[in-house]
Amino acid sequence: MKLLKDLQQMKREHVKLTMMTAYDYPSAKQVEAAGIDMILVGDSLGMTVLGYDSTVYVTMEDMIHHTKAVRRGAPDTFTIIDMPFGSVGISEEVDLMNAVRLYRDSGAHAVKAEGGHLTAFIQQCANLGIPVVAHLGLTPQSAGLTGYAVQAKTKEAAEQLIAEAQAVEAAGAVMLVLEAVPSDLAAYISGELSIPVIGIGAGRDTDGQVLVYHDVLNYATDRKPKFVKQYGDFSAGIEALSSYNNEVKAGQFPTDEFTYKAKIMGEVAHD
Numbered sequence: 217m218k219l220l221k222d223l224q225q226m227k228r229e230h231v232k233l234t235m236m237t238a239y240d241y242p243s244a245k246q247v248e249a250a251g252i253d254m255i256l257v258g259d260s261l262g263m264t265v266l267g268y269d270s271t272v273y274v275t276m277e278d279m280i281h282h283t284k285a286v287r288r289g290a291p292d293t294f295t296i297i298d299m300p301f302g303s304v305g306i307s308e309e310v311d312l313m314n315a316v317r318l319y320r321d322s323g324a325h326a327v328k329a330e331g332g333h334l335t336a337f338i339q340q341c342a343n344l345g346i347p348v349v350a351h352l353g354l355t356p357q358s359a360g361l362t363g364y365a366v367q368a369k370t371k372e373a374a375e376q377l378i379a380e381a382q383a384v385e386a387a388g389a390v391m392l393v394l395e396a397v398p399s400d401l402a403a404y405i406s407g408e409l410s411i412p413v414i415g416i417g418a419g420r421d422t423d424g425q426v427l428v429y430h431d432v433l434n435y436a437t438d439r440k441p442k443f444v445k446q447y448g449d450f451s452a453g454i455e456a457l458s459s460y461n462n463e464v465k466a467g468q469f470p471t472d473e474f475t476y477k478a479k480i481m482g483e484v485a486h487d
């Protein structure tokens with residue numbers, strides 16, 4: 217397994233880092249088999265697997281439950297757990313207790329938290345020994361305020377993002393996820409920071425990339441952001457399911473090949 221120090225070394229050696237979301241045993245197993253460097257159990261699971269229209273409904277229990285399944289599917293992949301909406305940014309004590317619980321009870325190797333206001337929290341986690349991945353730019357938990365639009369398009373907003381990125385690194389963040397920002401800004405931040413910067417909708421000049429499993433595989437997703445490239449098509453599964461439905465109804469399944477034949481009824485007393 218690539219440990220945090222190996223992943224951070226990859227940035228220094230200019231080796232691109234790959235991250236993919238996973239939410240359960242089979243998706244984690246596939247991501248690990250594909251050789252992807254890191255798994256993010258994103259709170260995007262609220263949309264991708266729980267069917268909500270926002271990440272704000274995802275609970276601590278949801279995150280822990282899904283992350284434990286991911287760890288069973290990908291025991292040899294560095295795994296990051298998202299801190300869900302309302303679990304951080306409340307108070308020092310609540311934030312830390314939640315970080316401890318997510319980290320300890322899920323088996324994840326790091327927690328990820330959205331927003332540039334969490335520098336004190338990141339520092340306290342570092343004191344406790346909890347690696348924190350920061351997440352800046354578009355932070356979907358704040359979509360009620362910001363929408364899902366590309367961020368940092370003005371000079372002021374870009375300068376603020378640069379300052380926030382430097383601040384989370386100084387506070388002890390081990391990595392930064394940068395979502396939906398102009399590519400030149402993302403490239404600049406990646407060059408300024410010594411921790412790996414993983415982009416999503418941030419262009420190709422970050423230290424690595426992350427995408428959402430269900431987006432990459434076209435697996436029952438409802439909306440497709442501009443930055444998503446679809447590499448596979450799980451919607452073909454619908455044809456398979458419909459063949460099963462039709463064959464059962466037509467009496468074509470199961471054939472002998474799929475049937476246990478013991479000829480036991482000759483020996484059983486019956487009318």
Ligand code: KIV
Pocket residue numbers: 237256257258259260261298351393395416426427428
């Ligand atoms: O929840 C998630 O999947 C994420 C990624 C999009 C970075 O936070």
Ligand code: NA
Pocket residue numbers: 258259260298356
């Ligand atoms: Na997330």
